[in-house]
Amino acid sequence: GENVEQHPSTLSVQEGDSAVIKCTYSDSASNYFPWYKQELGKGPQLIIDIRSNVGEKKDQRIAVTLNKTAKHFSLHITETQPEDSAVYFCAALYSGGGADGLTFGKGTHLIIQP
Amino acid sequence: NAGVTQTPKFRILKIGQSMTLQCAQDMNHNYMYWYRQDPGMGLKLIYYSVGAGITDKGEVPNGYNVSRSTTEDFPLRLELAAPSQTSVYFCASSYSRGWEETQYFGPGTRLLVL
Numbered sequence: 001g002e003n004v005e006q007h008p009s010t011l012s013v014q015e016g017d018s019a020v021i022k023c024t025y026s027d028s029a030s031n032y033f034p035w036y037k038q039e040l041g042k043g044p045q046l047i048i049d050i051r052s053n054v055g056e057k058k059d060q061r062i063a064v065t066l067n068k069t070a071k072h073f074s075l076h077i078t079e080t081q082p083e084d085s086a087v088y089f090c091a092a093l094y095s096g097g098g099a100d101g102l103t104f105g106k107g108t109h110l111i112i113q114p
Numbered sequence: 115n116a117g118v119t120q121t122p123k124f125r126i127l128k129i130g131q132s133m134t135l136q137c138a139q140d141m142n143h144n145y146m147y148w149y150r151q152d153p154g155m156g157l158k159l160i161y162y163s164v165g166a167g168i169t170d171k172g173e174v175p176n177g178y179n180v181s182r183s184t185t186e187d188f189p190l191r192l193e194l195a196a197p198s199q200t201s202v203y204f205c206a207s208s209y210s211r212g213w214e215e216t217q218y219f220g221p222g223t224r225l226l227v228l
Binding site: 042101104 | 118154204216
């Protein structure tokens with residue numbers, strides 16, 4: 001099955017700086033890579049996703065890049081704000097779907113320092 | 115729309131007890147999912163359903179059962195609670211196109227088995 005590694009586990013940045021979270025996946029057949037944000041006491045919420053036929057996708061201050069050859073993808077947050085503080089999860093979907101569905105990374109706790 | 119709702123928010127069980135975690139969605143989504151989230155870990159899929167009357171196992175189904183008698187409801191049953199089932203449980207749903215659709219998560223149920 002798919003295995004997703006996520007780094008770092010904790011990331012502290014100054015407000016206004018950029019934050020980068022990296023994930024690697026093991027199955028080259030995976031073709032869909034969403035990113036979820038989880039605020040304290042809430043369920044995860046999709047913030048951006050990318051498909052394997054695209055190398056980069058941007059939505060305002062958030063961008064995701066995908067390197068299929070190296071099997072890694074990254075989340076970039078620019079001009080960080082206090083409300084960006086949360087736990088972020090990457091995930092990968094094996095193209096065959098089936099019982100496993102999305103495989104999630106262990107999460108990154110992003111802390112925005114004022 | 116209320117989105118995805120889960121009850122209860124928190125529960126303490128004794129070893130060997132049983133309980134049902136309730137999940138409902140009012141978005142007319144065909145796909146529904148149950149995940150568990152252990153501390154410092156990503157989400158792991160327990161069971162999923164692609165429509166009323168159809169359920170299938172995910173990555174970690176042992177010790178759990180589900181049913182899907184209506185489009186709206188997808189309860190998760192624990193028959194003989196064990197300490198290993200201490201976790202936060204999230205229910206999610208998505209539109210009928212399946213795995214690449216955005217999954218909308220409920221607020222979670224925190225379960226403690228003692």
